[in-house]
Amino acid sequence: MSHVISVVNQKGGVGKTTTAVNLAACLAEWGHKTLLVDVDPQANATSGLGFPLNERPQGLYKLLTEEGEPTQAVVPTKTPNLDLIPSCAALAGLEVELAQSEHRAEMREALMPFNGSYSFIILDSPPSLGVLTVSALVAAQLLIIPVQSEYYALEGLKHLLRTIELIRQSLNPSLRVLGLLRTMHDTRTTLSHQVVRDVEQFFPTLVFKTVIPRTVRLAEAPSYGEPITVYDPRSSGAQAYRALAQEVVERCQKL
Amino acid sequence: MSHVISVVNQKGGVGKTTTAVNLAACLAEWGHKTLLVDVDPQANATSGLGFPLNERPQGLYKLLTEEGEPTQAVVPTKTPNLDLIPSCAALAGLEVELAQSEHRAEMREALMPFNGSYSFIILDSPPSLGVLTVSALVAAQLLIIPVQSEYYALEGLKHLLRTIELIRQSLNPSLRVLGLLRTMHDTRTTLSHQVVRDVEQFFPTLVFKTVIPRTVRLAEAPSYGEPITVYDPRSSGAQAYRALAQEVVERCQKL
Numbered sequence A, B: 001m002s003h004v005i006s007v008v009n010q011k012g013g014v015g016k017t018t019t020a021v022n023l024a025a026c027l028a029e030w031g032h033k034t035l036l037v038d039v040d041p042q043a044n045a046t047s048g049l050g051f052p053l054n055e056r057p058q059g060l061y062k063l064l065t066e067e068g069e070p071t072q073a074v075v076p077t078k079t080p081n082l083d084l085i086p087s088c089a090a091l092a093g094l095e096v097e098l099a100q101s102e103h104r105a106e107m108r109e110a111l112m113p114f115n116g117s118y119s120f121i122i123l124d125s126p127p128s129l130g131v132l133t134v135s136a137l138v139a140a141q142l143l144i145i146p147v148q149s150e151y152y153a154l155e156g157l158k159h160l161l162r163t164i165e166l167i168r169q170s171l172n173p174s175l176r177v178l179g180l181l182r183t184m185h186d187t188r189t190t191l192s193h194q195v196v197r198d199v200e201q202f203f204p205t206l207v208f209k210t211v212i213p214r215t216v217r218l219a220e221a222p223s224y225g226e227p228i229t230v231y232d233p234r235s236s237g238a239q240a241y242r243a244l245a246q247e248v249v250e251r252c253q254k255l
């Protein structure tokens, strides 16, 4: 059985894609066979791993519309042990179709063929609580919630946790929060220290010990199409995501 | 006739809310009667101006469901000349209803009663190209597109401009881009300088001359429920948004 983890937060720009890509890369570097699934029509995780933005439907779109063999939706990446199911802009069009069908479990079923051939399946989701994100919440058993160390990101957290509880009760009873990840921590500002402390105070058992620093190397890496473990393996960003990978594996073992 | 301006970008966390709130505050400070409309169910613009997050339906939700008088949806803010139509989480529920109706012009019609009693009506939109954002694109004549000085934000720009062109052809022929606003510019990093230069090269006539610096004062202000003109009127963030307000007024006069 694979551990299926969705990275979610409806607040925009909090580090969902950066976390999905780099956590997946660190798990793969360590030797865990990992599949990254890009569920965002913006396809940032796809381009962040060096694949050009493709107007034509590909990857997850073909998987959800059952075109071709499921394994054809998967592409290998430059990182050993890391495969990708890419996204495309056309995925946004599916959102309307998925919304009309009562069946929220399409994505969970579409990913079934891959269950067992990977240790970890990581889903990157868009900044919304729409159908694609709900599908990712139904497909996963575990959630990682990146929280940017800023005011607006903290505000939306209570609403997100309530929504997750509703999904658990109605659509996916096995869903649980693996952890809250504090991201883009800027050690120079009191605001950032305040939010990092607040998250720990409000959610002491959920928060990961690892805090991801704000570092320009993490923002540069996607423009080279590389995860941080390839772009700058000895950087503080790479170390932080390796520490996160360690905590994720430990928490999964205790489940 | 009011100038109706929507602040849009499906990329998350690029500074849409920060721009909508602070541009509206600078226009009001200057003496222009301004109405800010929060079209995002996250209601960040609402809390950024000091109004508590309200679970009960209010503001734009009531306006779109035609409950009560339109003017009851408007609340005055602490800033003279600045009024707000607040958002609430329930607005997300309307998205499904709006999607099912063929009628994309609900928001444009709902805002008609306010046209003429304000010089500017500014709409803050969510990070998606869903029904609420499309409604804001149909309600507006002018668009401001914040572009964070980072790689992923630049990537999504071409797709956004194509989508806007489609909306202009099918739903709103008077729609035009007033300008691209470079935000969160960090003068210490080459990445930021590179993106700021790239945006100017690709879109020389669209880009605003004003570039908003990354400054912690802009990130702190919403936790006090104040626009930057009240929280720290002499800060570089306040100066930058005043310069933007000047450019916006000049461009509107030339239309």
Ligand SMILES: Nc1ncnc2c1ncn2[C@@H]1O[C@H](COP(=O)(O)OP(=O)(O)OP(=O)(O)O)[C@@H](O)[C@H]1O
Residues within 6 Å of the ligand: A011, A012, A013, A014, A015, A016, A017, A018, A019, A040, A044, A125, A126, A127, A183, A184, A185, A212, A213, A214, A215, A216, A218, A219, A220, A222, B010, B011, B012, B013, B127, B150, B151, B152, B153
């Ligand atoms: N720790 C960090 N340090 C510096 N920059 C970062 C860090 N994490 C993410 N970024 C940058 O911040 C921006 C937002 O991050 P990212 O795109 O990963 O967020 P997201 O939550 O996936 O956004 P969206 O809501 O649009 O999907 C990106 O430009 C990214 O490169």
Ligand SMILES: Nc1ncnc2c1ncn2[C@@H]1O[C@H](COP(=O)(O)OP(=O)(O)OP(=O)(O)O)[C@@H](O)[C@H]1O
Residues within 6 Å of the ligand: A010, A011, A012, A013, A127, A150, A151, A152, A153, B011, B012, B013, B014, B015, B016, B017, B018, B019, B040, B044, B125, B126, B127, B183, B184, B185, B212, B213, B214, B215, B216, B218, B219, B220, B222
């Ligand atoms: N110029 C700036 N300097 C420093 N911080 C900023 C600046 N502009 C915005 N921020 C901060 O960056 C974060 C993202 O900005 P904001 O919420 O305005 O973006 P958004 O595009 O509205 O996000 P969403 O996509 O979730 O609606 C916020 O925490 C905000 O306070």
Ligand SMILES: [Mg+2]
Residues within 6 Å of the ligand: A016, A017, A018, A040, A044, A125, A126
């Ligand atoms: Mg993302």
Ligand SMILES: [Mg+2]
Residues within 6 Å of the ligand: B016, B017, B018, B040, B044, B125, B126
């Ligand atoms: Mg916003």
